[in-house]
Amino acid sequence: MANVIKYNSWNTNFKSPFGALKTNESSTIKVECSKAFDVCDIKLIIEKEDENLNPIVVRELDLQQTKELDDVREYSIEVAPLEQPATYYYFFVVELNLYGENRTLFYGKQPNNGMICEYNYENLNKYQLTVYEDYKVPSWFKEGTLYHIFVDRFNNGNRNGKADNIKKNSFIYGNWDDTPMYIKDKDGEILRWDFHGGNLKGIINKLGYLKKLGVTVIYLSPIFEAVSNHKYDTGDYKKIDPMFGDEKIFKELIDKAAEKGMSVVLDGVFSHVGADSIYFNRFGNYDSIGAYQSEDSPYRSWFNFKEGPEEYQSWWGIKSLPNTNELEPSFMDYIIHGEDSVINKWMKMGVKGWRLDVADELPTEFIKELKKEARKNDDESIVIGEVWEDASNKISYGERRTYLLGDQLDSVLGYPFRDNLVSFLNGEIAAWQLNDFFMTIKENYPSEAFKSNLNLLSSHDIIRIKTALDSDKELLKLAILTQMSFEGVPYIYYGDEAGLEGGKDPENRKTYPWKNEDMEIMDFYRHCSQFRNRNKVFxxxxxxxxxxxxxxxxxxxxxxxxxxxxxxxxxxxxxxxxxxxxxxxxxxxxxxxxxxxxxxxxxxxxxxxxxxxxxxxxxxxxxxxx
Known part of the structure; x- marks a missing residue:
């Protein structure tokens, strides 16, 4: 049987306004029904979920017939504001008389587009309706271009080109352009961390280069003291890793970047620390009583031990990365609330925001409090989340996350943007499917979140874009052009603009190829960036x-x-x-x-x-x- 009613949430003739709603914003829902059907009643059911993800009916509304045309009747309802920020879901229930028999039909959303489809209630695909507190993302961010620097691999600012403060039992490459590799034992554990020698001085020396590229936001991979080259195993949140520099050099970077119209954003890794850290101190390398060493350690409550010090919760089972109890009051004070907390210390120095590593593993309350503290320091600050999927409806660890409702994240990493664009360019999906994907995200995200979405093509966690496109320069240019003309914030992973290639880690973390750039790609990146900045519509x-x-x-x-x-x-x-x-x-x-x-x-x-x-x-x- 053909659909009894017609509706399309992507068409403002049926739903107005389009997409997510503010808490004080009403909406109009309309459906059309063929006169060929004897319809008795059409209801709009709006639900949200309880803490166990069970649906709760918020409103049950009767649509009223408002217009009659030659062969259809129009039914509509004015939906009063949904005042609680939340991810809501809605569907339609149609009561009709069919061949003398009363029938109840359920209508929800067709997969991947806005049109309506008849379902059994058990497999009903409901429409999403995001309701959020109105907020504004600072213009310096949402109108800017972000450049992601993996510090050890970007540039060495020392005149002699040598690495500073080399760590014990580390491996130093003989040449800047050596291909990175891991030295592992038979169990796959890294025996020696490898370093090329990139540092903060090197970034300072290249600020002019970044300015010409059109960069306005510099996002640094973690810079705090840690054993590894990537620094996601924090040793001390309040100390710059000596291989990168010190606080004086970091302050110089912030100030000189600001002089060129660029802001600095740091990587906040708070769901875990390093086992080799001042807080855990498993190997006794720090002058502190770490949680691993004693139950009397001031850091003991930050971690979850099972039996004895050897058994503790760690990030994805990696023993070198013990998980933290983010909501433990002393941890919250140390990271967020204290006068000299991690957030306050670095923001007082001039840091403009934070990218939260593995945001899915951070409690909602932790993100909210961090956002509040950041805004206390700087009402133009931003908080970005590492979220790999549609951030408006993500479920992690049995919880529906509420990242984009106004009190948490300003922006998320646009992995879905990248994945779908690459699929299109590689011939795996059609243009209309790519449109459907972007329309779905645009419908689900608040307008500010969509305009602030980080449209990345590569990162340190995925293969580089040129490699993903099989080294096809013409397709690469199309990816760059799309990134630079699309709604959202362009996210350039260092070296992409130079035509750098690379597969999975560590190949995607090669050094920047200074003096060996692909100038054809470089010039195209600069051209697109300048074009974007000249035409404010972009x-x-x-x-x-x-x-x-x-x-x-x-x-x-x-x-x-x-x-x-x-x-x-x-x-x-x-x-x-x-x-x-x-x-x-x-x-x-x-x-x-x-x-x-x-x-x-x-x-x-x-x-x-x-x-x-x-x-x-x-x-x-x-x-x-x-």
């Missing part, structure tokens, strides 16, 4: 996704009150001829006046539709004139 504007008649051509419009730009991406090796209609709610009759960066190419519409040819593995950007 940093401030909204997005309208266009469904083309080609599986190979991805298209969207970036627009604001003053400007509209059409972006076309063709992944195919063949030229594509597409016919598209870009008339949308924000546009009346439009015509393409000229191409912004395609040699002034001009295309006029025919009946408001445009016939556009686009070469294989290429892009076009058109300015749209009303």
């Amino acid at each position: 940093t401030l504007g909204d997005t309208y996704f266009i469904y083309t008649d080609s599986d190979d051509v991805f298209a969207y419009v970036r627009y604001d009150k003053e400007d509209s730009e059409l972006v076309l991406i063709n992944r195919s090796t063949d030229k594509q001829s597409i016919n598209i209609d870009i008339k949308a709610d924000y546009l009346e009759e439009v015509s393409v006046k000229y191409s912004v960066i395609n040699n002034g190419e001009k295309i006029e519409p025919i009946d408001n539709r445009f016939n556009i040819d686009i070469d294989g593995k290429s892009y076009k950007i058109f300015k749209i004139w009303k």
Whole structure:
């Protein structure tokens, strides 16, 4: 049987406003019903979950018939504001008389798009409705470009090129461009940590380079003292690792970056520390009574021991990374609340924000308190979370996380952006599927969260983008162009702009190839960055996704009150001829006046539709004139 009712949450004729709602914001829900069906009642059911993820009905609303057309009836309801921030879910219940029999039908969301579908109640796929406290992400962040530096591998600022304060039993590479490798025992445990010698001085020396690249936010992988090269095994949160520098040098970096319009964000690793740390001190390398050494240690309550010191909870079973009790009061004071807490110490020095490592493993209350303390220090500070999935509905450890409701994260790492874009460019999904994905995220995220989403292509945890695209430079350029023209914050992993390749760790952590950059890719990155910064619609504007008649051509419009730009991406090796209609709610009759960066190419519409040819593995950007 055909659907009795028609509804599409992505169409403002059915749901207005589109997407997530503020706590003080009402909405209008409309459905259409064919006159061929004898409908008795249509209900809108809105639910949220209890602490055990069981649905609780919040509102049960009767839709009222409001309009009658030739062959359909329109039913609608004004939904009063849902005043509690939460992730809500809704669906429709239709009562009708069918062939003399009363029937009850359940309607929810089709997978991956906004249209309606009939379900049995047991497998009902409900619509998501995110309701959040209104908030604003600081403009310096959401209008900026972020550059991620893995400190040991970026640049050595010493004149002699040698590493500083070499650690005991470490391995130092003979040349800067040596390929990184691990020295492990038969059980896979790392025997000696390897270092290339990158440091904070090296970053200071390259601030001019970063400025020319268009960078405004420098995100540093952990810089606090630790045994490893990556520093996710913190030894002392209040001390800069001596191989990287000291507080004086770090302060110099913050100040000189600020002079060039760049802010510094640190990596906060708080779900675990290093076994070789002032807090745990398993190996006795610190002048402290660590939790491993004594039950009387002031840090003992920070950790969970089973029997004796040998058995303790650790991050993913890795014994060198003991888990912390984040909500233990003395730990909270040390990291967040104390006058000289970790957050306060470094923010007083000028740090503008924090990227929270493995945010899924941090308690909600911990993130909330950290956000409050950061804002006390600096009301323009930001908190970013490492979340690998849709952050609006993530379930971790049996809890529905509420990262984006206004009191926790300002931004999350955009791994879904990267994964789906790569799948499209590699021919694994069609353009319409990529559109569906982005529309789903845009619907679920508050507007500020979507505009602040970190659109990454690579990171230290995944293979580099060039490698993911099989070293295809033309596809790489399409990925860069998309990253730089898309809604959200571009996230550049050091070396991507130089054409650096690399598989899984440690290959994705090679040194920056100074004087051996791929200048073709470098110039393209700079061109796209400059283009983005010259056209504010790409940093401030909204997005309208266009469904083309080609599986190979991805298209969207970036627009604001003053400007509209059409972006076309063709992944195919063949030229594509597409016919598209870009008339949308924000546009009346439009015509393409000229191409912004395609040699002034001009295309006029025919009946408001445009016939556009686009070469294989290429892009076009058109300015749209009303």
